[in-house]
Amino acid sequence: MSKPPTEIRSDSPSRDFLWGAATSAYQIEGSPLADGAGPSIWHRFANTPGRVLNGDTGDIACDHYRRWHEDVALMAALGVNAYRFSVAWARILPEGTGRVNQAGLDFYRCLVDALLEQGIEPMLTLYHWDLPEALDTRGGWASDASPGWFADYAQVLYRALGDRVRLWITLNEPWVITAGGYLYGDLAPGHRSLHETPIVAHNLLRAHAAALASGRAEGIERIGLAVNLEPQYPASPSAEDIGATAHRDAFINRWFLDPVFLGRYPAEMETIFGSAWPRHSPSELDALRAPPDFIGVNYYSRSVVRADPTEQPVGARRVRQDARPHTAMDWEVYPQGLTDILLWIQGRYGNPPVYITENGAAFDDPPPVAGRLHDRQRVAYLRTHLRAASRALRRGVDLRGYFAWSLLDNFEWSYGYAKRFGLVHVDPVDRQRLIKDSGRFYRDAIRRYGRGP
Numbered sequence: 001m002s003k004p005p006t007e008i009r010s011d012s013p014s015r016d017f018l019w020g021a022a023t024s025a026y027q028i029e030g031s032p033l034a035d036g037a038g039p040s041i042w043h044r045f046a047n048t049p050g051r052v053l054n055g056d057t058g059d060i061a062c063d064h065y066r067r068w069h070e071d072v073a074l075m076a077a078l079g080v081n082a083y084r085f086s087v088a089w090a091r092i093l094p095e096g097t098g099r100v101n102q103a104g105l106d107f108y109r110c111l112v113d114a115l116l117e118q119g120i121e122p123m124l125t126l127y128h129w130d131l132p133e134a135l136d137t138r139g140g141w142a143s144d145a146s147p148g149w150f151a152d153y154a155q156v157l158y159r160a161l162g163d164r165v166r167l168w169i170t171l172n173e174p175w176v177i178t179a180g181g182y183l184y185g186d187l188a189p190g191h192r193s194l195h196e197t198p199i200v201a202h203n204l205l206r207a208h209a210a211a212l213a214s215g216r217a218e219g220i221e222r223i224g225l226a227v228n229l230e231p232q233y234p235a236s237p238s239a240e241d242i243g244a245t246a247h248r249d250a251f252i253n254r255w256f257l258d259p260v261f262l263g264r265y266p267a268e269m270e271t272i273f274g275s276a277w278p279r280h281s282p283s284e285l286d287a288l289r290a291p292p293d294f295i296g297v298n299y300y301s302r303s304v305v306r307a308d309p310t311e312q313p314v315g316a317r318r319v320r321q322d323a324r325p326h327t328a329m330d331w332e333v334y335p336q337g338l339t340d341i342l343l344w345i346q347g348r349y350g351n352p353p354v355y356i357t358e359n360g361a362a363f364d365d366p367p368p369v370a371g372r373l374h375d376r377q378r379v380a381y382l383r384t385h386l387r388a389a390s391r392a393l394r395r396g397v398d399l400r401g402y403f404a405w406s407l408l409d410n411f412e413w414s415y416g417y418a419k420r421f422g423l424v425h426v427d428p429v430d431r432q433r434l435i436k437d438s439g440r441f442y443r444d445a446i447r448r449y450g451r452g453p
């Protein structure tokens with residue numbers, strides 16, 4: 001059995017360092033229309049032929065909607081003291097606004113109560129990509145009304161669960177919501193519009209600010225924003241590659257964090273979008289200033305960047321590092337990038353509290369044999385990235401916790417079930433769960449380092 005990480009310590013600035021696992025509603029729950037729930041854009045998108053690999057959908061997924069108690073027991077067996085999950089908006093408000101579906105609230109209340117009974121801290125993500133279909137027909141995130149819809153939805157949840165849930169996240173990866181759903185079109189709702197993209201991004205930032213304000217009014221004290229961060233490194237010292245790297249860094253890493261912390265967009269955005277970039281007044285920009293109580297960092301890999309005018313709209317492309325290992329997503333395994341991006345946050349935004357809200361890897365796991373699944377590559381990925389997090393901790397980053405992505409093998413969006421990130425294997429036929437070696441490794445790491453003195 002692999003040794004646990006040798007460098008993670010529990011003497012983080014906050015003694016209640018959280019060791020968790022993360023999931024999202026559409027990726028694990030199944031039963032998307034059960035008990036009065038309305039359809040989401042992912043229910044429609046996945047059931048549209050050609051949108052998802054192998055025609056996979058989240059109609060069953062991990063069947064978590066019916067097996068949630070089993071999964072809470074799994075978490076207890078792993079020894080996690082936190083669990084990050086998302087709420088399916090359309091279970092709570094089937095039409096997106098207005099009528100509340102009590103059965104939806106009851107599901108999440110039962111889940112939260114079961115977590116608390118096991119001493120597991122819930123971290124609730126309000127939005128993880130599954131907009132109610134009813135709101136998409138009213139313009140979705142491109143609608144000027146969308147921030148208000150989101151703030152009202154958030155208020156329903158704050159009032160229903162605010163006495164039990166202490167850690168909230170407004171949006172998961174606004175960059176992916178924007179770029180995947182409205183620019184590149186590989187994610188729901190599948191738009192490909194250069195003009196719509198910055199409008200959506202602006203509305204998401206307005207929505208985050210509105211949900212933060214709504215939470216403050218309800219006495220919620222710890223509200224974060226989860227962002228995908230990918231450190232960018234120039235492929236050469238040439239001015240072209242350095243310039244292209246700065247553009248890609250603005251596009252991926254600073255587009256959303258600069259407005260919420262600094263009240264301004266990166267200067268590169270206007271160059272990237274050209275005439276499609278809207279004119280924002282000073283008051284509109286200042287209204288975006290809504291610093292979260294913590295940043296959720298979703299880290300997977302880095303990019304080595306070369307200038308490429310054919311790669312629009314950024315004019316830059318990632319250069320594959322063939323000499324290094326890659327995951328099944330063809331992402332370079334680069335643990336140092338996690339240390340670097342945590343130190344970047346510390347320096348740029350004044351050392352805010354940070355949780356690593358997602359870190360993990362898809363690999364083509366071997367099949368289970370005799371009740372064991374030896375996912376050695378994932379064990380190595382976790383060990384090296386936990387060490388990378390520890391290096392940032394030792395340099396004063398206010399790191400409060402680490403959430404492995406993911407608890408379960410689950411629905412990987414447009415890849416369907418072809419990409420598996422879980423600490424726990426989910427049988428594709430009967431959905432039986434089996435803790436992988438990586439889950440055992442994580443459990444040992446938590447035992448040895450997570451709850452220490």
Ligand SMILES: N#[N+]C[C@@H]1[C@@H](O)[C@H](O)[C@@H](O)[C@@H]2O[C@H]12
Nearest residue numbers: 024172173298358405412421
């Ligand atoms: N791809 N990939 C894995 C993982 C995805 O499954 C999550 O839903 C997202 O928050 C983020 O993209 C990361």
